[in-house]
Amino acid sequence: MKIGPIQLESPFVVSPMAGMTDTAFRRLVKRQGGCGLVVSEMVSSEGLIRGIDRTLEYAEYTEEERPVSIQIFGGEPAKMAEAARVVEQMGANIVDVNMGCPVPKIAKHNAGCSLMREPAHAAEIIAAMSKAVKIPVTVKMRKGWDDGEINAGDLAKRVEDAGAKAIAIHGRTAKQSYTGCADWHFVTEVAKTVSIPVFGSGDCIEPEDIISRMKSGVSGVYVGRGVLRNPWILAQARDLMEGKPARSITDEERGQFLLDYMNLLLSEIDGEAEGFRHAPSPKPQAREAVGRERWVINKIRALCSWYTKGFEGGAQFRIGVNSAKSIAELEDLIEKFFVLNKIVASA
Numbered sequence: 001m002k003i004g005p006i007q008l009e010s011p012f013v014v015s016p017m018a019g020m021t022d023t024a025f026r027r028l029v030k031r032q033g034g035c036g037l038v039v040s041e042m043v044s045s046e047g048l049i050r051g052i053d054r055t056l057e058y059a060e061y062t063e064e065e066r067p068v069s070i071q072i073f074g075g076e077p078a079k080m081a082e083a084a085r086v087v088e089q090m091g092a093n094i095v096d097v098n099m100g101c102p103v104p105k106i107a108k109h110n111a112g113c114s115l116m117r118e119p120a121h122a123a124e125i126i127a128a129m130s131k132a133v134k135i136p137v138t139v140k141m142r143k144g145w146d147d148g149e150i151n152a153g154d155l156a157k158r159v160e161d162a163g164a165k166a167i168a169i170h171g172r173t174a175k176q177s178y179t180g181c182a183d184w185h186f187v188t189e190v191a192k193t194v195s196i197p198v199f200g201s202g203d204c205i206e207p208e209d210i211i212s213r214m215k216s217g218v219s220g221v222y223v224g225r226g227v228l229r230n231p232w233i234l235a236q237a238r239d240l241m242e243g244k245p246a247r248s249i250t251d252e253e254r255g256q257f258l259l260d261y262m263n264l265l266l267s268e269i270d271g272e273a274e275g276f277r278h279a280p281s282p283k284p285q286a287r288e289a290v291g292r293e294r295w296v297i298n299k300i301r302a303l304c305s306w307y308t309k310g311f312e313g314g315a316q317f318r319i320g321v322n323s324a325k326s327i328a329e330l331e332d333l334i335e336k337f338f339v340l341n342k343i344v345a346s347a
């Protein structure tokens, strides 16, 4: 399938997740296979225009992630067009607009999901961006603002007319946040009304969920929390799509993923990262502000809160991770939980 001229080798996408889908994590998921597109965490249009180091850090990516989409947020057409130009100059394949974030800090600035409440203005943003850049402009939205304002269908048509090349819809309202279930019936109904690809998003936790959603009539599936719990889920979905059994993942592989993630993060800090299209910024603020080791520990903690959900002994492991004070301590915990547990179990 294609988004504008960009060919995706699989319809399965790593959904944008603030604080989670950094370049290191995206690379590791991509390496497992089955992933057609990765989307960055949301990046401030203001920050991009002003060249703020911390913002540039969030937009970093490497060649092996391609095709890569950078998601931006903001509410002013001219600024969003300018930010899209920055993204294009950074060499990204796609620029995506966040029209789904319900967090008040974002939504109160006429950005994120509050754009859904002003559909004509939202379409103006897409028109301005589409005029400013050659790379495809895409939109990620929700079902609507709340049950009284369900308008993804109307907005989808408007942004298509304004030049958007694909849409992703998370089948919940902003008011719902993450409660209830994603409404895939709604998403597939909207997909019938536009001619650009429509991706669905929400609640794919098992590879089988992805396959059944694909069959419902969307062009592709964005997977968020499912990837945080199981970075192999897209590869497993592709196995199923090809009629093979989903590959099984050993505890050692799960442990190794965390160690690899830690090593990639550390190599970025130490300036040893290879393949950065956009050189790590000279003043890496997000990383330096909290100190080298602490930054990596915080990242591992954030991932582990999803990664070991539902695992036997997972809660105990997370307590350990949350009180670990050094990388060495984390490595030891990971080894004990994922490798030694298995030895004990199979002895």
Ligand SMILES: Cc1cc2nc3c(=O)[nH]c(=O)nc-3n(C[C@H](O)[C@H](O)[C@H](O)COP(=O)(O)O)c2cc1C
Binding pocket: 015, 016, 017, 018, 019, 020, 041, 042, 071, 098, 099, 100, 101, 140, 170, 201, 202, 203, 204, 222, 223, 224, 225, 226
């Ligand atoms: C921790 C977290 C951060 C997220 N950050 C973003 C974001 O920056 N931009 C965005 O469009 N959606 C964001 N989302 C929403 C997801 O991309 C996705 O649409 C939503 O979680 C539903 O899909 P899922 O059930 O597969 O997770 C975030 C979700 C989570 C859980």
